Amino acid sequence: MTRFCHGPTLALALGLGFLGWLAEGYAFHLLLGFLGAEIALWKAVSIFVFATLAGGLTGAPGGLGGAEAAMVALLSLDGVPLEISVPATAVIRLTTLWFAIALGLAVFPIAERAAARATA
DSSP states (O other): OTTTTTHHHHHHHHHHHHHHHHHHHHHHHHHHHHHHHOOOOHHHHHHHHHHHHHHHOOOHHGGGGGGHHHHHHHHHOOOOOHHHHHHHHHHHHHHHHHHHHHHHHHHHHHHHHHHHHHHH
């Protein structure tokens, strides 16, 4: 664990995590705008992050069910009609898995090279 618990590694992991969450929230903002719901960027990011974290409290894999319910509820509280909030939630929940996979695929070769240098 010492390799993963030193400053540069933690800073890189936190930075990548922040960028990943921000990218997902930005995609949610763009999707809502495309569907006709004009919501500010930081409000869309906040709704996405809060709903995702709330979904994690359900204990279901990936927050299945809880995250979607929270996202639709928060969008409804902001005045977004169900005709927009339900498809937006379905699309963003399907695509966010691929954001994480893409980030992992982008960083994996770098991590492999770093691991090979560290063991050599």
